[in-house]
Amino acid sequence: MRKAKVYIALLHYPMYNKRMDTITTSVTNLDLHDISRVARTYDVERFFVVHPSPGQHRLVEEIVSYWQQGFGGSYNPDRKEAFSRLQIADNLGEVLAVIEDETGLQPDTVATDARVYPNTVSYKRMKDEIHNSARPFLILFGTGWGMEKGLMDSCTYVLEPIEGDAGYNHLSVRSAVSIIIDRLLGGRWFE
């Protein structure tokens, strides 16, 4: 039984593009579906979709309301259940404030990146930390070509790349979230 409450945030700013310019990325419909379903499966408290633009907030609200109140909700109640974990936020500060409000504690932040950083930790250690700590954890996922360095440096932990030896670090964020959450929060199938 896990002690820590775990939250996920999918960030769209500040991200790099392939030329390492800082950009804002657009919301991708299937990110919302796939990550909400992962959040429900692995009992993640909340999946925050973080975007600075009100227009993108309206797009997310429209998609979610179809699966909550619209035809989608009655046709597929499993999707409705998954989307109940999704919450929109303007920026990371707002997410941290919501978690602190809810738990009375500042969360430790865990970033994920295909690159290696000095404060990189292993999945094994992170899984143990999460299972034994009473502190809340917020796991951050980037879009585009990854999170800006300043944001990475501000995190409590940075997870090691998923398959460091593969010679190819270009999984979709949907795959990365699925694999990382399975490693950190999944049952101990390997024992």
Add this chain to the structure above:
Amino acid sequence: MRKAKVYIALLHYPMYNKRMDTITTSVTNLDLHDISRVARTYDVERFFVVHPSPGQHRLVEEIVSYWQQGFGGSYNPDRKEAFSRLQIADNLGEVLAVIEDETGLQPDTVATDARVYPNTVSYKRMKDEIHNSARPFLILFGTGWGMEKGLMDSCTYVLEPIEGDAGYNHLSVRSAVSIIIDRLLGGRWFE
């Protein structure tokens, strides 16, 4: 170092819909992207997209050619590299014949399902089998509400559900492929 050659197939027929009628599902664009990228990352020999309809074959060819020969290929060579693992097939028999042709051996087939079957095996055992066997393995993934029972029964192995205790078994096929391939073919991060 893994001995076995591993192949993936994404099947669109014969699948169940939510009323358990047998149906053919449509190809989903992001399945092609996400699963090709997983195949490249985890060194899967080939990702077969299996569909009976020539119209759907043309759709897949059009998407892949944009990322191979079109603008996408020069803009994003990582995607081009991932898509080089994708191959279209009409049916499972054709996939099995290609693998037998290539390896000189009939592959063991491994099905995955959110339901439990009598021949269900654990991830730990399956990972060991794959790492120690010289036989090729073909891992089958379904779409819609899952593979028809006759197809499941024909498989050498059926993997246990991903998170059997979660009370919610509705991950996207993109998430399921990512997690299952990470468990079976990924590095031993848990040791």
